[in-house]
Amino acid sequence: MKIVIIDYGAGNIQSIKFAIERLGYEAILSSDPAEIKTADKVIFPGVGEASSAMKMLKSTGLDKLIPTLEQPVLGICLGMQLMCTYCEEGDTDGLGIFHANVVKFDNKLKVPQIGWNKIYDLKSPLFSGISEGEFVYLVHSFYVKECSETISSTEYGVEYTSAIQKDNFYGVQFHPEKSSEAGEKILGNFLKLEVRN
């Protein structure tokens, strides 16, 4: 199986590569459209600020490529947020795959939210074998609002989308590569998804 982690200069992707290796697979880092298109699974990571990450995607043409992918794609953290319609951070449009907006947590809360929180209302093969209320590790200041594509929710002052899916596109706000055994299980579930023909 060919697993490609999209490398567009945004954030810590080494940890995702290592987590995939711990599961017994190999992953390559690439920004080459040909490599990405021919992958069986694509991981779209992201850490940092939304508008500058979008600029990096646009400068490489990846903003056009990603929405056309037909194999399973997993956006992680900022990667998931960039797959939405609009990001309040840096006032930027996203890739428009998920029909949701990304907004900032209330000022009354400590921001960023850093630490372990629960995921619930789990609705996807991504969570096969994962219990309701499982803990995952999150670090973020902006969140995806709940919508019809939400497949797991988390509460931090507000109930928000901690995972989302539309067709072959998946997004998780948490870091599966840093969420202990539960995170490895979720990442493993993604890698085991059947490829569409």
Next chain:
Amino acid sequence: MLTKRIIPCLDIKDGRTVKGVNFIDLRDAGDPVELAEIYAKSGADELVFLDISATEEKRKTLADLVRRVAEKVNIPFTVGGGISSIEDVDILLKNGADKVSINSSAFKKPNLINELAAKFGSQCITVAIDAKQVNGEWLVHLVGGKVPTDVNLFQWAKEVEERGAGEILFTSMNNDGTKEGFANKALAVLSSDLNIPIIASGGAGTMQHFTDAFIKGKADAALAASVFHFKEIEIKDLKEELRRNGVEVRL
């Protein structure tokens, strides 16, 4: 609900763990990677590696260590000690660190916080502050607490937040090493004044001390070294006790 975090801290010198480690089931008590794996399995929420070496090879050794930890450990970890530039941070994050902790370098050149937050995002920039209460006033100290300044802890903490730090690691030098509990009053002031998470450090001796740091001190996370290294407190027992006391934790 977001849970409170328990964070063991490992002191690193030339890529090895130093002082205060007594894990009898370890093949090699000095190997930080092995120790980190054990902590990750025993329920630690995060790890902090504090590099105290001062050799020229330091940056390379540390980057190497970070890479080896990232390969094996499935929980987040922070690296601190002598980090003073964008290049330092870049190499640590690229090798798999989730966060970096800066201390004296941030105090000497506060704009470093802004630069790092802009380049890497606030979420991976922790500012560590060592402070000591002198004649009733909490004053910031530098170089591992050896050099006093005349700057007030709470003022500096506010500035650190405004400049874009993602969290603050506050060590009370009055409490550090005493095993008599965390500096809960100062912690509570920090936690109420600031809108970023506060990690409590210095003074852990009993499980009750952790409960107090979370309830009285309103801390978001608590860091300790020797009570964990010498197995005086098992993380699992600590978390069960915290939950009994009404503190939300990951179990």
